[in-house]
Amino acid sequence: MSSHADRLAALREQLKADRLDGFVVPLTDEHMSEYVGSYAQRLQWLTGFQGSAGSAAVLPQDAAIFTDGRYTIQVRQQVSEKEWSYQSVPETSIAKWLREKAPDGAKIGYDPWLHTPDWVKSATKALAEKGADLVAVGQNPIDKIWSDQPQPSPARLEAHSQNLAGKSSADKRQDIADWLGTVHGDAVVIAALDSIAWALNIRGKDVTHTPVALAFLIVNKDATADLYVDPRKIDDDLRNVLGADVRVHDRTAFEGDLRASFNGKSVAVDPERSVAAIFQALEEGGARILRLRDPAVLAKAIKNEAEIAGQKAAQARDGAAVSRFLKWVADEAPAGELDEIVAADRLEAFRKEHGDLRDLSFDTISAYGPNGALPHYKGTEATNHKFAPGTLYLVDSGGQYEDGTTDITRTVPIGTPTAEMIDRFTRVLQGHIAIATAVFPKGVRGSQLDAFARRPLWEAGCDYAHGTGHGVGSFLAVHEGPQRISPPGSSQSGGDEPLQAGMILSNEPGYYKSGEYGIRIENLVLVVEHPVEGGDKDTLGFETLTFVPIDKSLIDASMLSDGERRWLNDYHAQVVEKIAPQLQGDDLAWLKDACAPL
Template sequence: MFPRKVAQESGFRPAPVRGYKRPMSSHADRLAALRAQLAEDRLDGFVVPLTDEHMSEYVGSYAQRLAWLTGFEGSAGSAVVLPEEAAIFTDGRYTLQVRQQVDGAHWSYQSVPETSIAGWLKEHAPEGARIGYDPWLHRADWVKAATKALAERGATLVPVADNPIDRIWADRPEASKAALAVHPEKFAGRSSADKRQSIGDWLAEHKADAAVLAALDSIAWTFNVRGTDVSHTPVALAYALVHADGTADLFVAGEKVTAELRQHLGNGVRLHERAAFEGALGELAGKTVAVDPERSVAAIFEALETAGARIVELRDPTVLPRAIKNEAELNGQRAAQTRDGAAIARFLKWVEETDGLDELKASDKLEAIRREDPALKDLSFSSISAFGGNAASPHYHSTEKTNVPFTAGSLYLIDSGGQYEDGTTDITRTVAIGEPTAEMRDRFTRVLQGHIAIDTAVFPKGTRGGQLDSFARRPLWEAGLDYAHGTGHGVGSFLSVHEGPQRISPMGSSQSGGDEPLAAGMILSNEPGYYKAGEYGIRTENLILVVPVDVPGAEKEMLGFETLTFAPIDRRLIVTEMLSDRERKWVDDYHTEVVKRIGPGLGAEERAWLEAACAPL
């Protein structure tokens, strides 16, 4: 998957239902209801982000406010509602999807980063307006920027105590009550106590007393726990304070705590109700507290400032150690990739031999094949099963309404992955259905050439992912083509399929990880693509591991990549004449390794099919 689910929530206040007692089926009705609620609250507008109180990329069903209000089902976006107009903000990945899912009669479509929410409000908010926001759903830097922009308009940004959407969302789901599970050290590679002590040492180096951990994957990694509170990401709703002595306070709903968990955490971790977190911040008067401004909401800063704590803005201390996988994590990842590759091969054989397929039948079959592995806990994201023109939308998600049958003469793109107890997978393959056109084969080959360029790259230590991104684009650029997403994202170890700080992308913000030097042990995706609106889409994705490379005579430490993903690439779509000798050798060597790695996990007929699919060019 390319580069980008609490009865008490934001601020841990109850979310009462007032006014609209029955669920509203129409998104137009929901927009009208929100405007009525805003008028009752004496607000002239409200900002609706697609996130939760942990700044998560994927959020629990209880926090899907943007989808409930607008119908938009993408994984990144925001909206603003004013009395007479409303706007939805998405990036280039969702240009087609947002128009399919959100009614243009009620919403204007705004493209990010060309248009920001703050900039739009500066132009559109009524003079003197009071624009509401939930401080548990926005970062402090956004609050500052929006406050400044509105001030120039003579308007005011107003924090709300109760989110108005929660007050009109009558059938809003409750947060998961599932218990936390212990993540065994044989997969984690380090004990929780060791990780906490490392954080304590880091705090001592920065002369700080405590660190706030608000990101769910940071908490899961630190305490060696996993959860099922968010679809496809094995995390649990919680907060933590880690102290300089290596002890910690973990804030999690009591019904989620088991005897096994208590024993696992030991005496070094004090357990509290999740709802007690805000109050605990208020008890840190006079303490120096490290807070990550990119992974902590504005309300955390406000609570600490009100308490009289000294805040130091530092990156979450778990981010880099979590990104650089240890040997146990890497061994687990390799094992998971091998089993997952065998599942993909079985699926591709089935697609090739089965008539009457459509997008949903195909994705259901792949999920069923993966679930035969007892180590699978979940998918790592909702599969992107896209045929023909639907595949031109990179983040397309097939539904009963959009589902189309496979017909000869086009391409099928399947981007999918699994959450296994020993690793997280993410793979994309594009296959021909019937006879592909010459243009399709040309574009597929250029994408493959870009993929090979990344896979075979050798670069000095200190290189950023943004410096490699153009390697993948050059074959497309030479034909006047490009794609509107990053080339690679970081991947977790039985954690988030999108994990920073590393990334291969032309967008070099610190949040995206584009400026993070690549280091041995980091896992990234390698997924260039090409998309022709209304006709087809192409993407070829493997996961790759940053490793040291021995270059004879090198004057610097050099790095390169180890391929982790093994599954056949559709040879029918490759224009062999376009490949250099080195690129052709890469394809043949890769397919030889595919047979070697995943062949033993297949039956005789499946193995025969695999060997034919991986024959030399």
């Protein structure tokens, strides 16, 4: 099937054969992952949408794709309006749409390995109001018609050094066992891939840009564990590293063991990070389910000394690579031959030269002019722009290194920027500085800080449709929970998690003018203790981890306060201190000039 219209038609025919009146297509896998292996890219295969978050619903006469504000423009470029209507989340939802559109008495299919139990509950309730039913399918109908669907990755698992992890797997499993004792649980099912990688100190290559392996994990109250994974992915050396207390089973045995092993026992399962099929299997096997957050989530988010040291080392190398790249762009762009794809490839090459780059941490957002207005733009040959004077270039990128995960965005002018570009960039910088310098009592949530970053833009009648910050893993997921800096009630969950020392977040306010340009300034920051003399509260603040010049030609210095100017000059002095020893010649001269005091 060459066209997406053909694929939609084929799905509708398959639904008829399966006696279904509709089907729901999320962008996730059996682990509720944000980034998924190629075999699980069902939404992209069906619709053409290349974003990293979205879902779709198909009925006999109607079809809709659901995305949030980050993809408002992108979804319209990639998905045909002839076949699909565009729905904005959180203003609407699949459940609401189905309640309005589904025929009375309809049977709407869903894959229980791709949805949370809470989603199933809410969708079931919404459909019941129309006399319709939500029906679990035994085999995903898209898999039946996707003739060249890739197979899951066969890549081997690797051990992650305890020197970098900062804590042994045995100690982590003991902490989980101790937690089970406090909740009176016999075992916990862990389905999130980064939690499994963290708990066992292993890494994999099953998901592009995220070093995880397709597996499920059960940790028992005696601190032993059962790992369900394709046995071909583990060799004898890794079995020895895991030890006798980690039993390895074929991944295909997981569902059956859930039904057979926990009759009358209490099993903790995370309803946000585990699919409905897991809950169903445990319930059918007579288990008592404890709906609790995965105990690895918070522990993983609070980095220990070894992880923090590794992150700082990775950031220093990464900063040198990105600095060299920005100098290269400044040299090459005026010739008019540079384009988005060439630039992204060159940036990756610089990263490879400066460290043991294992992978990118996500697809580089190399966005010139109007493409920069798409916060999660992914360049293709069809959309690739050559650079020409008169607008901005936004590059959001990151690397996966064995000692850390990086994520940085810089925006630079190609030619002479307009007064409006300078005004908006300066306001974004002011918001960035407001987060970087924030001091707040312990217990404060990211949602309470988010407005700090937006105020300068709000004062100009502007805003941006994404969160201000996300958590970042340690040689793991570039988007990691549970912490975020995002507006209250945002569809991007995590903004209500209290911030704690040791958490790493991004600081990335932005501004996007549709059809013209985008601006974003992103550094990673570490939550640290920040005592205030004379205060009566224990307070926290942020330590910036990312060190790359911020383009001064886009800054209206007259708009900056004395404190903002001082922050920028101090920041640039630190960039020189940390990055200059890695550079030489013209690269070094460029860095010193780019970091000269404002």
